[in-house]
Amino acid sequence: MSEPQKASTADWIAVFAGALGALVATLDISIVNSALPEIQGEIGATGTEGTWISTGYLVSEVVIIPLTAWLTRLLGTRTLLLISVVTFTVFSMTCGLSHSLPMMILGRVGQGFTGGALIPAAQTIIRTRLPARQMPVGMAIFGLIVLLGPLAGPVLGGWLTENVSWRWCFFINLPVAIGLMTLLLIGLKHEKIRWEVLRTADWLGILGLATCLSSLTVVLEEGQREQWFDSDLICILSVASVIGFILLMVAQATAPHPVIKLRLLLERSYASVIVIVLTIGTALYGMLYVLPQFLGTVSGYNALQTGRVLVLSGIPAFLLMPILPRMLEKMNLRISVIIGLLCFAGGCFLNLHLTGESDGAAFVASQLLIGTGQMLSLLPLNQASVGAVSKEDAPDAAGLYNMARNLGGSIGLALLGTFIDRRDEFHTDILRSTLDANAPLVQERLSAMTASFARNGADQAYAQSQALASLSQTIDLQSLVMTYSDCFWVLGVALLASIPLTLLLKTPRRQADAVLGGH
Structure with a gap:
């Protein structure tokens, strides 16, 4: 029929x-x-x-x-x-x-x-x-x-x-x-x-899946705050996650009807979709973490001001939604995903030259490019995910697809949290080591700041301490700006690294043509 x-x-x-x-x-x-x-x-x-x-x-x-x-x-x-x-x-x-x-x-x-x-x-x-x-x-x-x-x-x-x-x-x-x-x-x-x-029901698989994913998500979300494996909670949950994974694998091998069809990942096209979506989830939620952090700590924005900058990336989605489905009928799915990933990565790379004076206006172009990239990549990936499996397997494929995006977000936030701490410490140490207290430029800067504080009523000793504190704050701010720039660079590189996987994608359009008699 x-x-x-x-x-x-x-x-x-x-x-x-x-x-x-x-x-x-x-x-x-x-x-x-x-x-x-x-x-x-x-x-x-x-x-x-x-x-x-x-x-x-x-x-x-x-x-x-x-x-x-x-x-x-x-x-x-x-x-x-x-x-x-x-x-x-x-x-x-x-x-x-x-x-x-x-x-x-x-x-x-x-x-x-x-x-x-x-x-x-x-x-x-x-x-x-x-x-x-x-x-x-x-x-x-x-x-x-x-x-x-x-x-x-x-x-x-x-x-x-x-x-x-x-x-x-x-x-x-x-x-x-x-x-x-x-x-x-x-x-x-x-x-x-x-x-x-x-x-x-595959009760062993349900138990393994719930244990594995819940424990893993808590480890990823709370690991940085709990100092990772210095925490008993993180150690216990990590072991629970491994045990849950083992139970899930046993159920996959023994249950006549596994609760989740991981065999779908044996299809190269679908597996490549999942890996790309995992990467996009990492970048998407990573951006939603790093950008508000920058605007809040460096630019001094409140939540509503930050939200207005974030929502800029939604503008291309509104503009493209009416025309993108028709575009994809003419354009090869792989080409669209590649262009989308390049735009997304390009938007990340536009944020590499931030300064302590950067505000929301500095992110307009990058947010619009990122929004374009997300729409050009996610829409065809949605199609590729359902096109790679049968209609009967569509619910399982949709579950794995959305789980991959969310899990990618948790992995990205966990990695970025650790990365920010390490890079901030690294940049701070480098900046402090390059500033010689006896250097003429440093002395000139400290003298100018001391004089400024003294003119505002502070005595000489207090003015000098204020000048030193101000210089230290400037170093901390600059190291933080460089750290956030590093985060954008890492996210951009991760997106570029996933581009070769697009060659494995199948285009559902051919399947549609077969169903409709090629019309």
Whole structure:
């Protein structure tokens, strides 16, 4: 039976429902970042404890994403999404009403565990409800959502915190959930629960997957703050992660129906997609970490000002979304991914010449180029990921794809945290060693600063100490600027290194032509 030429109205309603669910889930990853200081102050959490507000969400989300395919087979797409939306809303209200850290962490873990299923489900709906000819449009919508969610989160969170209350970062999910449930009921058909899936479940694989991913995510997120293997917690979780991985591999070899189809990675085209997406996830979340750090510590920007700079990279996504699907019909998928990776890397390299005077204006060109690169690479990679597997394997492929992006982000943040500490120390030592206290230029600078402080009423001894402190702060600032420049360089090189893998990608367009008779 041939595939329909065009999707029905119900199909498009289902696609938009899935996209809206994915937007809510990706938005809530970062919406609390701007509000963290206010949240910590009100619930009585320290800075270190407050990191679990973000980590709790990421840990539970990365566990549920690869399990979504199995849950879809068990419950059906509509039932799973409706349960996810209702419980996600309940946990959102729990966060908004929180007055203690345990209650907040419980709410965030619940949000991640229920909202995480919305992301791969959206990709699965696109793969299963749209004909091949219209799939690029659906993937463009999904790609836009994945990009804009993390970018818009800090802006929306900052605005709500400053103008209403941080609690509305969570309460805002209620009206969205009502609209989403309406779309799901209209666009998706009810499917019977398949209890036999539960009876024959790969429980060893589920246990191994949950243990491995949750432990690994905590290690990556908290390792730098806990001084890595100097911490008993990190050591225990590292061992747990290895044990979980072993259990997962045993289940892959022995279970008749593994909970997650890692055999998909034996397909070279799909495996190359996963590695590239892992790299893009590292660069994407790395940029979302390094750029706010620079603007906050060097430029003195607040959360809302920083968010406005970050969201610049979303402009190309809006501009390209209407035309990119048609462009990809004419352009080879590999070429698009290569151009996208080059643009993304080029945007990183534009940030190599930062100074202590750089502000948001210095990032306009690089953000626009990075946004262009993300759209040109992620959209065809979405297509390549579903085009490399059968329609039956689409849910599993979507779960692995989204898990790779999120896991890449966690790996990137862990590596960058350590890299920043080491490079900052390195640059500080180099700068201090090159400044001779007896050098004429140093003496001239110190004399000028001492005179300036003395004119403002300080005695000579205090003015000299202020001048030395000011020089030390200047050294620290310059070493920090050089460190952030190094981060952009590393991210750019990582993106360039993934380009050879694009040669292994398969273009789904040929498959679509075969389905449609070459028309």
